[in-house]
Amino acid sequence: MKDEISEPYEKLYKILIKLADDERDFLELRYSLELKNQEIADILGMNVESVDNRYLQLLEKCRNIVEGNVKKISVEREQIILNRNAESFKNYLADKKIEVFEIEELEDEQKTTIFRSQIIVAGQQLPTLVILDKSVFALIRVQIASQVLSDENRFALLDFINEENFNYKPFKFYFNQSGTLFLDLCMPVEGNVSGDMIYLMFNVIINYLEGGYKKIMKKIWQ
Amino acid sequence: MENKNALALRMQFEEIYSDYVHKIYNYVYLRTLQRESAENLTSAIFIEVLQNLHSYDSKKATVGKWISTIARNAVNDYVAKKLFSTKI
Numbered sequence: 001m002k003d004e005i006s007e008p009y010e011k012l013y014k015i016l017i018k019l020a021d022d023e024r025d026f027l028e029l030r031y032s033l034e035l036k037n038q039e040i041a042d043i044l045g046m047n048v049e050s051v052d053n054r055y056l057q058l059l060e061k062c063r064n065i066v067e068g069n070v071k072k073i074s075v076e077r078e079q080i081i082l083n084r085n086a087e088s089f090k091n092y093l094a095d096k097k098i099e100v101f102e103i104e105e106l107e108d109e110q111k112t113t114i115f116r117s118q119i120i121v122a123g124q125q126l127p128t129l130v131i132l133d134k135s136v137f138a139l140i141r142v143q144i145a146s147q148v149l150s151d152e153n154r155f156a157l158l159d160f161i162n163e164e165n166f167n168y169k170p171f172k173f174y175f176n177q178s179g180t181l182f183l184d185l186c187m188p189v190e191g192n193v194s195g196d197m198i199y200l201m202f203n204v205i206i207n208y209l210e211g212g213y214k215k216i217m218k219k220i221w222q
Numbered sequence: 223m224e225n226k227n228a229l230a231l232r233m234q235f236e237e238i239y240s241d242y243v244h245k246i247y248n249y250v251y252l253r254t255l256q257r258e259s260a261e262n263l264t265s266a267i268f269i270e271v272l273q274n275l276h277s278y279d280s281k282k283a284t285v286g287k288w289i290s291t292i293a294r295n296a297v298n299d300y301v302a303k304k305l306f307s308t309k310i
Contacts, residue, residue, distance in 0.1 A: 016252055021301055024253050029290060032249035039287045043294065 015065045023058055030055065045194055050091070085132040085193045086113035092195025101130070110134050119202065121209040122217075130198060138193050140171075140185040140201055144213070148220045149179030160219045164212070170204055181216070183209075231275050238275075238285055239268060246293050253297050263300055267293050 016024050029040050041051045086105070093101060093115075101115040110133035118125045119142065131139040149157060161173045161181070171185035185201050246267055251260035270292050278288055 012252075013255070017255060021253060025294065025297075028249045028252045029294070032252060033245050033286060033290045033293070035286055035290055039284065039290070042283075043287065043291055 011066075015062050018065050019058075019061070023061070026054060027058055027062075046088075047091070085134075085138065085189055086111075088193045089115065089130065089132060089195055089198065092193075092198075096195070119206055119209075121206065121213045124213070126209075128202075132189075132193060136188055138187050138189045138198065140187075140198065140205065142183040142205060142209075144173070144181040144183055144209075144216060145220055146180045147178050148181060149175045153220065153222070156222070157219065160216075164216075168208060170201070171208075181220075235272055235275055238271060238289065242285075242289055243268070246289065249290075249293055250297055254300065259300065263296055267296050270296065 016027075019027070026040070026044070029035050029043065030037075035043070037048050037051045037055075040046075041048045044051070046054070090103070093099075100117045102117070104114045104116065106112040106114065112131060112133040115130040115132070117128050117130075119128050120126070127143040129139075129141045131141060158175075161175070165172050171183050173181060173183050175181055183205065185205060187197065187201060243264065247260060247264045250263045250267070251257065254260055254263065267289075271289060274292070278285070282288075283291075
């Protein structure tokens with residue numbers, strides 16, 4: 001069935017169809033559901049200031065759509081998308097006064113931002129990354145052991161890692177080409193990254209490694 | 223015969239329905255941009271409201287915020303299912 005649109009809504013429809021779903025969501029929380037900024041902030045897990053800023057950005061975007069300024073829109077959309085996940089996590093770290101990450105912004109197509117730090121397990125400092133880009137996934141990566149895969153231990157280690165992957169669903173282990181063992185935890189992010197969720201996932205990893213790290217290293221050095 | 227609690231819940235639901243049905247429909251329609259989906263989703267949202275009304279706590283959230291969260295989750299689920307069912 002083709003949707004029929006009444007005259008007063010035709011212009012609105014032409015604007016909305018050019019917005020991404022999350023952008024329509026934001027505007028409609030305000031206009032259709034008539035929520036206040038604080039309520040929108042609560043629902044979206046943002047602060048009120050970010051809600052104000054996003055609202056102004058989207059109004060500007062709608063104005064550009066009306067004026068047919070498509071190129072400007074696509075640049076603006078790119079900027080909104082590229083900044084949101086990383087900016088959201090940066091704001092979280094600033095709010096919580098967490099200063100343990102070095103931040104690196106790559107100039108790649110996905111506009112990747114890498115937050116580098118380390119976690120300490122069994123007296124060992126394990127390099128840890130939070131990788132945020134334009135996609136709907138956030139990745140936490142922990143380097144467990146550097147260049148440990150050899151021809152001698154390959155079969156036993158791969159078998160062991162496969163078993164660990166089978167037993168622990170939230171994250172996965174793998175060896176890269178130089179035989180370094182990594183743990184990856186990938187989580188979907190809806191609109192804005194939740195810093196609390198990332199820290200919860202850190203806890204999941206650390207809780208596992210508190211017991212699992214020694215077991216892994218024992219297997220490696222057998 | 224309806225007891226007092228059931229009667230109060232029914233009256234509360236009728237009030238919420240009357241206050242929010244158009245707002246919810248507009249929200250759902252302007253996100254999905256499909257009339258039929260919007261009608262189905264709006265019905266599903268109010269069924270969920272009815273089923274969960276006994277646990278609604280006005281001290282924790284306004285009705286607007288509560289019902290918006292339900293509506294938003296329903297649309298997000300719909301959009302996600304649609305996304306994953308689209309052949310690439």
